[in-house]
Amino acid sequence: MSRVTALIDGNNFYASCEQSLDASLIGRPLVVLSNNDGCIVARSSEARALGISMGTPYFKVRHKLDRLGVVVRSSNYALYGDMSQRLMSLLEAHCEELEIYSIDEAFAYVNGPSDDNLKPWARQLRAQVHRNLGLPIAIGLGASKGQAKLANHLAKAIPAHAGVFNLLTASDPDTWLESVAIENVWGIGRKLAHWCRLRGVTNARQLRDMPRSQLHARCGVVGIRLQRELQGHACLPLALAPTSKQETCVSRSFSRPIANPEELRQAIATYVVRASEKLRRQQQRAGTLTVFTRTSPFAPAFYSQAATIQLDLPSNDTAILLAAALPLVERIYRPHCRLNKAGVLMQNLQSADHLQQHLLVAVHADEQHRRDRLMNTIDRLNHRYGSGTVGWAVCGMQPGWSMRRHQLSRAATTRLNDVPLVLA
């Protein structure tokens, strides 16, 4: 038996989710925008063929998209999250061990005899995902996560591979590695790609074979690990049990600059409410809370400020976290600055069931239980009747700075009113 690592991911995931919901979009150029309708974060293959690149600010290409007849959608994370869950449960049923790596990607171990060709297994899985969910996926196979990533890239980049590629059984793997540009190697970002190119390292094969000491001097152990992975030594094991988060952040850009300290208070309060909900869902409490705001980094005279408070006792109680956060707002607000983003950061997280050995905890145990039950009730009401059913006055009603999402698709899989009607 040999153990092969697979990387399975959705092609153009957000765009494909929109298409699976609305069949009239299939075959058409389509882009999905980031929050606030800011940048292009996903493109259908037809949009890609038109030369529309990832990360482009929407306002710069809006007219071009109109002219080319490209369909535009605001991001609909309720839909993508729900499709992701369906995809992952299907994958779980077909893989021995699975690490859910992101909303649209999973690593898996696949066991088979050493001479086994895993292509039939991969083709069958790919077909079933398409049949059940309407989503196209790609499957890359290799000896390590790094190799599986490369194979996945080649599965998508070469049409003849039809979404499945196994680096371990490929006839001339070095040639395939040479066809992958250094920028497309997992773990090589903009800075490192530039550094590599200056040294004549322009593709995955050259990175794999470059002098180890040179890589170590620039990238430390991270670089060495990456190189070993490309050589086929698995250094990064699958994370099979999800680990608890070390920090949790809620932040947003505003649809227009914040005009006064009261608006900033409302925004911070809104994010604290969200972050507290997240903490409770993760069954964690925060020991440290940071609020921050900034102006646009693209405008002159950049301003950015943060303020932090250590809590007496770690908490996930919205009222306590609001009381801690709101006094910090005046420390970060600055008049005459066009503040366009703010957020809160919860840090020093600890498990909520962990009873802290602290005198005050014992003294206030009853009170704490009462508060926990209250928060639990609020969470259940909001879950059942829709987010915002029970709100907090400090967040403001109908704020003028909230997110722009002009081209939102329906929440067909998660909200009853939006379920598509099928006429018999």
Place this chain on the structure above:
DNA sequence: TCTGGGGTCCTAGGACCC
């Protein structure tokens, strides 16, 4: 006018201790 959001890991350097 208009440029996303939420994470992780690693390293270097300072503070502090014995």
Place this chain on the structure above:
DNA sequence: TCTGGGGTCCTAGGACCC
């Protein structure tokens, strides 16, 4: 005049990922 060495902890910043 001459001022050690090694360890730990914390933080800020850099780089990356999707």
